[in-house]
Every structure is written in C-alpha cells, then in structure tokens.
Amino acid sequence: MKNKxxxxxxxxxxxxxxxxxxxxxxxxxxxxASALGTTSVLSPSLLNANEKEIIEEAPWGTKLGDPxxxxxxxxxxxxxxxxxxxxxxxxSSGDSYASISMCPIHESEGIITPNGLFFTRNHGGTAQxxxxxxxxxxxxxxxxxxxxxxxxxxxxxxxxxxxFIECPANGSPGWRGPxxxxxxxxxxxxxxxxxTGVMLKTILEDIGLEKDAVWMLAEGSDNASNPRTIPVxxxxxxxxxxxxxxxxxxxxxxxxxxxxxxPGWEGNLNTKWxxxxxxxxxxxxxxxxxxxxxxxxxxxxxIRYFWVNEVNSVITSxxxxxPWTHLKKxxxxxxxGLAWSGSGTIKHVDISFDGGDNWVEANLKGxxxxxxxxxxxxxxxxxxxxxxxxxRATDDVGRTQPTIDQETSKVGVESVYHRNxxxxxxxxxxxxxxxxxIRKHKKA
Amino acid sequence: MKNKxxxxxxxxxxxxxxxxxxxxxxxxxxxxASALGTTSVLSPSLLNANEKEIIEEAPWGTKLGDPxxxxxxxxxxxxxxxxxxxxxxxxSSGDSYASISMCPIHESEGIITPNGLFFTRNHGGTAQxxxxxxxxxxxxxxxxxxxxxxxxxxxxxxxxxxxFIECPANGSPGWRGPxxxxxxxxxxxxxxxxxTGVMLKTILEDIGLEKDAVWMLAEGSDNASNPRTIPVxxxxxxxxxxxxxxxxxxxxxxxxxxxxxxPGWEGNLNTKWxxxxxxxxxxxxxxxxxxxxxxxxxxxxxIRYFWVNEVNSVITSxxxxxPWTHLKKxxxxxxxGLAWSGSGTIKHVDISFDGGDNWVEANLKGxxxxxxxxxxxxxxxxxxxxxxxxxRATDDVGRTQPTIDQETSKVGVESVYHRNxxxxxxxxxxxxxxxxxIRKHKKA
Numbered sequence: 001m002k003n004k005x006x007x008x009x010x011x012x013x014x015x016x017x018x019x020x021x022x023x024x025x026x027x028x029x030x031x032x033a034s035a036l037g038t039t040s041v042l043s044p045s046l047l048n049a050n051e052k053e054i055i056e057e058a059p060w061g062t063k064l065g066d067p068x069x070x071x072x073x074x075x076x077x078x079x080x081x082x083x084x085x086x087x088x089x090x091x092s093s094g095d096s097y098a099s100i101s102m103c104p105i106h107e108s109e110g111i112i113t114p115n116g117l118f119f120t121r122n123h124g125g126t127a128q129x130x131x132x133x134x135x136x137x138x139x140x141x142x143x144x145x146x147x148x149x150x151x152x153x154x155x156x157x158x159x160x161x162x163x164f165i166e167c168p169a170n171g172s173p174g175w176r177g178p179x180x181x182x183x184x185x186x187x188x189x190x191x192x193x194x195x196t197g198v199m200l201k202t203i204l205e206d207i208g209l210e211k212d213a214v215w216m217l218a219e220g221s222d223n224a225s226n227p228r229t230i231p232v233x234x235x236x237x238x239x240x241x242x243x244x245x246x247x248x249x250x251x252x253x254x255x256x257x258x259x260x261x262x263p264g265w266e267g268n269l270n271t272k273w274x275x276x277x278x279x280x281x282x283x284x285x286x287x288x289x290x291x292x293x294x295x296x297x298x299x300x301x302x303i304r305y306f307w308v309n310e311v312n313s314v315i316t317s318x319x320x321x322x323p324w325t326h327l328k329k330x331x332x333x334x335x336x337g338l339a340w341s342g343s344g345t346i347k348h349v350d351i352s353f354d355g356g357d358n359w360v361e362a363n364l365k366g367x368x369x370x371x372x373x374x375x376x377x378x379x380x381x382x383x384x385x386x387x388x389x390x391x392r393a394t395d396d397v398g399r400t401q402p403t404i405d406q407e408t409s410k411v412g413v414e415s416v417y418h419r420n421x422x423x424x425x426x427x428x429x430x431x432x433x434x435x436x437x438i439r440k441h442k443k444a
Numbered sequence: 445m446k447n448k449x450x451x452x453x454x455x456x457x458x459x460x461x462x463x464x465x466x467x468x469x470x471x472x473x474x475x476x477a478s479a480l481g482t483t484s485v486l487s488p489s490l491l492n493a494n495e496k497e498i499i500e501e502a503p504w505g506t507k508l509g510d511p512x513x514x515x516x517x518x519x520x521x522x523x524x525x526x527x528x529x530x531x532x533x534x535x536s537s538g539d540s541y542a543s544i545s546m547c548p549i550h551e552s553e554g555i556i557t558p559n560g561l562f563f564t565r566n567h568g569g570t571a572q573x574x575x576x577x578x579x580x581x582x583x584x585x586x587x588x589x590x591x592x593x594x595x596x597x598x599x600x601x602x603x604x605x606x607x608f609i610e611c612p613a614n615g616s617p618g619w620r621g622p623x624x625x626x627x628x629x630x631x632x633x634x635x636x637x638x639x640t641g642v643m644l645k646t647i648l649e650d651i652g653l654e655k656d657a658v659w660m661l662a663e664g665s666d667n668a669s670n671p672r673t674i675p676v677x678x679x680x681x682x683x684x685x686x687x688x689x690x691x692x693x694x695x696x697x698x699x700x701x702x703x704x705x706x707p708g709w710e711g712n713l714n715t716k717w718x719x720x721x722x723x724x725x726x727x728x729x730x731x732x733x734x735x736x737x738x739x740x741x742x743x744x745x746x747i748r749y750f751w752v753n754e755v756n757s758v759i760t761s762x763x764x765x766x767p768w769t770h771l772k773k774x775x776x777x778x779x780x781g782l783a784w785s786g787s788g789t790i791k792h793v794d795i796s797f798d799g800g801d802n803w804v805e806a807n808l809k810g811x812x813x814x815x816x817x818x819x820x821x822x823x824x825x826x827x828x829x830x831x832x833x834x835x836r837a838t839d840d841v842g843r844t845q846p847t848i849d850q851e852t853s854k855v856g857v858e859s860v861y862h863r864n865x866x867x868x869x870x871x872x873x874x875x876x877x878x879x880x881x882i883r884k885h886k887k888a
Contacts, residue, residue, distance in 0.1 A: 225505070251520060
C-alpha cells in the first residue's frame with residue numbers, strides 16, 4: 001500500500017457478507033434534513049454555500065484549543081453531563097451509604113463499560129483502603145495458610161478477561177414494584193469490563209487444599225464485610241482475584257485494591273475490598289445468604305445458594321430513553337441489544353415485533369465471549385406502525401429466557417432476584433417507546 | 445451447582461494445559477515474608493496472632509465508607525496518583541498546546557487502556573466542540589455530497605472493535621535523541637481501546653463514489669486541521685467513523701464528538717474532531733505529509749505516504765519502572781509484554797535472554813485480535829544473573845521486527861518515525877532494569 005498511484009474501486013463488487021447492510025439507508029439519509037428538522041446545512045443542494053461555514057466558521061477551528069490537562073487524567077466532555085450513573089430513592093437509602101447506582105446502559109456501546117460509569121452496589125458505603133496496609137488471608141482447610149500483600153499477589157502470572165457483573169436484583173422493579181419507564185432503572189444494575197488479576201486456582205495450587213475443603217467463604221474488608229459461600233468447584237474453575245479493571249487499578253467503589261471476580265454469578269459474590277478466603281467442609285450461613293440473596297418461590301419457601309445469573313437479554317435501542325420519534329414511515333433502523341448468560345456463551349438471540357407470537361433471528365455482532373455481554377442487531381424498515389418489541393436469548397448450555405408468565409408461575413410475584421423473563425418495549429405510532437413488560441404474551 | 449453438598453477436589457488431576465503455571469511459586473511465596481522485608485503478618489507461623497488484626501483493626505472495616513459520589517462519575521483511588529499520562533519538555537512545546545502526553549504503559553493491563561490514560565498528541569491543543577453544531581461534510585468525487593449531523597451518523601448500524609493507536613514517532617527517542625530509561629517515555633505514544641461507530645464503507649455505499657475517486661482527504665475541525673491523504677482502498681476496508689471509546693463518548697482530547705479510526709496506520713491519520721472527507725483522483729500534499737510524517741532514509745531522501753505501523757513489541761514487565769530488585773535468586777517470575785502490528789494479527793513472539801543471540805517462543809495470552817495489542821508471557825526462574833532481555837514479534841503477513849542495526853542500515857539515524865527495531869532491557873545482578881537498546885546484537 002506504499003506510494004499507491006491508483007486503486008481500482010469496485011463498490012458493486014465488494015465481498016461484504018453482511019448483506020443486510022448493503023442498501024441500508026440508501027435513500028433515507030439523503031433527505032434526512034427535512035425529516036429531522038435540522039438546519040439547511042443538511043441539504044445537498046446547499047452544500048457549496050455551506051462549505052465555507054463548515055470549514056471556517058466553527059469557533060473551535062479558529063483558535064488554539066486547550067493545553068494538556070494539568071492533572072493528566074481527563075474527564076468526559078461537559079456536553080456528556082447526562083451520561084452518568086443514577087441513584088433512585090426507591091433503591092438507595094436516604095444517605096446513599098447502602099446504595100445502588102445504575103449504569104446508563106442505554107448509552108453503552110460495545111462490551112466495555114468505562115470505569116466512571118460501571119454500576120455500584122455497596123452495603124456499607126465505599127471503603128477507602130490503603131493498598132500498603134491491605135492484606136489477603138487465605139486459611140481454613142488449606143495446607144499452607146497464607147497472608148498476602150498486594151505485591152505478593154502481583155508476583156503471580158496475570159490474566160485479563162472480559163466478564164459482565166450483574167446484581168441478582170437487576171430487573172427486580174418488574175416483579176412487584178413500580179414500572180420504571182427507563183432502561184437504566186430497569187436493567188442498569190449490570191456492567192461489563194476487562195478484569196486483570198490472578199486465577200484463584202493458581203493461588204490454590206500454591207497453597208494446597210485439604211481434601212475435605214469443598215466450600216469457600218469470601219469476605220470483604222469493608223464494614224459490611226458481605227460474607228458469601230462459594231463452592232470450591234467454582235473457585236477452581238474461573239474465579240479471579242483481580243486488581244485492575246479496564247487497564248487501570250480498580251476504582252475505590254469497585255473494591256480497590258483487590259476484589260473477587262466470580263464470572264457469571266451474582267454480583268454480590270464478586271467480593272469487593274477482599275480480605276479473607278476461608279475453606280471448609282461445610283457451607284456458611286451468613287445473613288447475605290439466608291435473609292437476603294435467596295430465591296423466594298411461589299410456595300413461600302426460598303432456595304438458598306442460587307448463584308448463577310441465568311440467560312438474559314434486553315433491547316437497548318430503541319428503549320424508553322432512545323425512542324423512534326425521529327424516524328418517519330419507511331425508514332430503516334438498527335435494533336440493537338445486549339444478551340448475556342452466567343452459564344456460558346450466547347448462542348443466538350431472537351427478536352419479536354408482536355410481543356412474542358413470532359420470532360426472527362438477530363445477528364450477533366462483535367466479540368462473542370463466555371459470561372460476557374454480547375451485542376445483537378437486527379436491521380428493519382419501520383412502517384410507522386405500533387410494535388411490541390421483545391428479545392429472547394439462548395445460551396450454549398441450551399437455556400432460553402422464559403416469558404414473564406412462565407417465570408411468575410414458578411416464582412410468584414414477591415421475589416426480588418434472578419429475573420430473566422423476556423422484556424417487551426411498546427413502540428407507538430409516534431415512535432415513543434414504553435416499558436410494558438408485564439403484558440401477557442398471547443401464546444404464553 | 446445448586447445446593448451442592450460436596451465437591452470432589454482433585455487438585456493433582458486437573459486438566460490445565462498451561463503446564464508452565466503448574467508449579468509457579470510453589471515454594472517461593474510461602475517464605476516470601478523475609479525476602480520482601482514486609483511485616484510479620486506474612487509469616488504463616490504468626491497467622492493466628494494476626495488474624496484478629498487483619499479482620500478487626502483495618503480502619504476502613506470499622507466505620508461506614510463513603511456515600512455514592514455526588515457527580516456520579518468516579519475517579520481513581522488517591523493512592524494511584526502516580527499512574528498518569530506524562531508530558532516531557534523534550535517532546536512538548538512549553539505551553540503544552542502542540543503536545544504529547546505519554547500513556548503509562550508500564551502500568552497497563554490487558555488490551556484496554558482506560559480513557560483517562562489514553563495517550564494524546566495534538567497539533568493545536570484540545571478543541572472543545574459543541575456536538576449540536578458539529579457537522580461532517582463528505583464531498584468531492586462522490587455521487588451525493590452530504591453533510592451529516594451527529595444524529596445522522598448514529599442512525600447507521602454501529603460496530604465496536606478493539607484497535608491500538610500508535611503515533612509513528614513512538615520509540616523515536618532511540619534514533620538520535622536522549623535515551624529515556626523509561627518504558628513510558630520510550631513507547632508510551634500508543635494505547636488501545638474499544639471503538640464504536642459506523643464503518644466508513646457503510647457511509648460510502650450510501651453516498652456513492654465516482655469511479656476515479658481513489659484518494660481521500662481526512663481533515664479535523666480544530667485549528668490545526670491536520671489534513672492527511674488516505675487511499676480509498678483502505679477507506680473501504682476497515683476505516684471507522686467513531687463517536688465512542690471504551691463504551692462512552694470520545695473524550696475531548698480524543699476528538700469529541702467524532703474521529704476517524706484507521707486501524708493499524710499512523711496515529712496521525714486517525715483524524716480527531718473530524719469535519720471533512722473529500723475524494724479525488726489525486727493525492728493531496730499537505731504539510732503533514734510533506735514536511736512531516738515522512739520516512740527519512742539514509743540516502744537523505746524521504747518516503748511519503750508511509751502509513752502502516754509495522755510489527756513491533758516491547759517487554760513491559762520487567763521494565764525500567766518495574767525492575768526485579770524485589771526478587772531473589774531462584775525466584776520464578778512472569779516476563780510480560782505487548783506485541784502489535786498494523787498489518788494484521790500477531791502470530792508469535794520470541795524472547796531472548798542474551799541480547800538476541802538465542803530465542804525462545806513466548807505464550808500469547810488473552811484475546812489475539814487483528815491490529816490490536818496482544819499480550820505475551822514467559823515464566824522463568826531467575827538465577828540472579830545479568831540478562832539482556834529482548835522480545836521479537838512476527839505477524840501473520842510474515843513480517844518480523846529487525847534488529848536496531850538492520851533498521852539503521854536502511855534508515856540511518858536521523859529519522860523520527862516508524863521505529864520497530866527490537867528493544868533490549870539490561871537486567872543487572874541486583875535486578876535493576878535499564879534501557880540499552882542501542883547495544884549491538886552480537887550476531888546482527
């Protein structure tokens with residue numbers, strides 16, 4: 001490609017396999033100026049007149065820009081002040097110590113959530129830990145009980161993996177609480193990141209487990225400590241002890257300096273400010289796994305140690321925050337969404353336009369990784385008619401999302417956790433988008 | 445995995461294929477307390493006495509933590525104040541307008557650089573662009589010249605891809621300038637991120653190119669405008685028009701609201717604050733591709749339009765900022781590094797302990813993606829002897845890094861750009877790490 005003089009352009013002969021994109025927006029964008037009500041600069045007939053304006057008149061093009069930030073660690077544009085985590089009085093205590101902040105997943109792109117937008121859920125506020133004084137103790141039924149400094153941990157070979165974390169209460173407003181007409185408040189108790197640390201298995205091979213060590217307790221060093229029981233089988237599978245998120249040290253609200261990553265399992269198990277791992281032949285019965293984080297059934301009994309976030313999905317565009325009110329009849333548009341499964345890899349995602357009576361298969365796009373957010377896409381022409389848009393994901397262990405009726409028949413309506421029923425958005429004639437997930441599917 | 449009562453633990457029978465990890469640190473960590481000179485809390489014999497201290501005495505475990513950040517967009521821990529981008533008087537003008545800030549790649553993990561640490565290179569400061577007034581004009585030898593608003597662009601189907609960006613001057617201090625004894629200043633003019641936007645090809649299919657449109661000019665809306673010529677063949681291959689980086693809007697210093705991504709090619713081509721794409725049958729001859737960003741040869745002549753960042757690599761641990769001074773004789777340690785190629789995918793990486801006389805193959809770890817950072821790893825036992833550590837990457841188009849002598853014999857020592865010669869770190873008996881890249885390889 002050096003010193004190329006001429007390139008034979010064969011636009012009609014390219015080998016792009018994604019045929020659905022070939023004629024996307026071929027006509028609609030050309031005339032989009034009037035449709036969007038934007039300035040005349042969008043009209044091709046006025047292009048020459050506006051060329052001067054575009055090139056010369058933008059104020060940021062006629063003066064020097066800003067110098068390098070003095071703190072050398074930048075922030076988003078001031079115009080993006082709306083793209084933030086959000087709390088809600090219904091979900092956080094008044095003083096915001098035992099709090100939830102929801103990720104703006106309607107603005108998320110791809111499968112990485114930046115650290116400044118990653119959702120938070122803390123039981124006793126954000127601990128501010130001195131990494132020089134931080135220690136991790138591993139003891140109980142192990143051959144060599146050990147206490148690690150951060151430097152000790154970092155001497156192990158590191159791994160970097162992309163995993164989502166989801167609070168098991170994600171989507172809980174739909175069970176019995178108010179219906180938020182918002183994707184951020186409906187499904188924003190999850191995010192996704194690249195995590196770097198050491199496989200717990202590597203540490204345990206070093207320390208050695210007693211033969212009857214079949215349960216592990218993970219405990220944080222914050223005041224809430226959040227003790228949770230994890231089976232050793234999982235600990236030896238893919239659990240990580242991590243110090244970095246998206247290429248930098250964990251943020252304080254994500255457990256700085258060290259947290260546990262328990263891929264695909266309840267967010268609550270991914271212990272922040274980790275201080276202790278204990279091994280035993282019996283499970284623990286902490287408050288967090290007896291009075292809370294249990295799976296209430298219709299019968300009134302609750303399942304304990306229900307860890308896996310099951311297969312799930314939601315359409316992120318459109319959504320209540322991103323309606324189709326700017327589209328006009330006949331416009332082509334990309335429906336996009338997120339699918340994820342704590343059991344494995346997303347196999348396929350179906351989309352329905354009629355609230356679940358009929359389904360078509362969506363395309364998976366970008367990286368498709370185990371226990372990671374997976375993007376799906378479907379390009380359609382919208383004829384300006386009302387729709388009931390829904391997505392339904394299936395993972396590689398064969399699980400498929402249930403309808404809300406199927407889920408309710410098992411679990412009742414008093415539960416809080418592990419909701420993975422199909423979410424439905426209503427698109428009105430005007431292109432508005434409403435959360436109507438309680439609606440019964442006709443054939444359910 | 446629900447309600448599991450017992451798990452048959454077979455540590456000696458696991459199926460981990462990475463045999464080099466099996467006995468990693470089996471002995472060294474157990475006795476690391478004395479070696480590291482850290483507190484007695486690391487001594488297994490004192491574990492019981494210290495258990496109380498670990499669990500009860502940390503100040504952050506005995507009081508409530510901080511509430512949710514009021515601005516709902518967090519910052520790194522105050523303890524991480526050293527992990528920042530850095531400028532240098534030799535590389536930036538005094539007022540920092542036409543500036544470089546270097547990524548702390550010695551602290552990077554995995555293949556994602558967080559947006560706050562992504563390197564910057566601006567020719568006229570950081571433009572502060574109003575996204576509502578921003579426009580992109582596409583004109584010249586096209587069938588339908590168009591001006592796009594940001595909303596227009598976002599109507600196209602989006603793609604998210606992970607690519608590195610590297611300034612072609614990365615590594616330039618080694619040609620003729622001072623020898624920085626620092627990885628950050630040697631190779632910190634690069635970073636890697638997940639980019640989200642629309643494939644330029646998709647837009648061009650919509651707009652239509654004239655048959656003799658074989659060159660494209662990309663121009664920014666900042667005062668420097670940074671015009672650069674790109675062949676249409678590349679524009680139709682993998683070039684993206686992006687609005688998001690790592691899941692949020694581009695930061696101002698990265699070209700908010702829209703920049704070009706030209707995967708694997710000179711960072712300078714990845715036009716920030718993009719305002720104009722023009723098509724022609726002839727290349728342009730802008731200042732940025734005549735007086736600058738040309739490839740000076742030993743003969744005194746310079747190659748123009750030399751775009752591709754060729755295959756490259758560097759060991760990131762150890763490095764001058766991360767020496768082995770904490771290790772003792774016989775300790776096992778992971779050598780880690782980054783490899784990348786603007787031509788394709790990293791195929792393999794070799795490591796030398798004797799300055800390039802002998803080579804062994806490293807493991808590639810994590811995701812291995814085209815035109816993306818790729819991590820390599822080699823676990824060794826260090827016997828406390830001096831080493832000359834070097835890495836040498838090969839990509840899937842068959843290119844391998846040259847020695848510094850091979851490169852100099854072609855290019856001379858007056859060039860600034862496209863240095864991809866093998867980098868060598870000297871490890872002393874004490875474990876210090878020095879940049880000795882000018883050293884001649886014995887067999888070169």
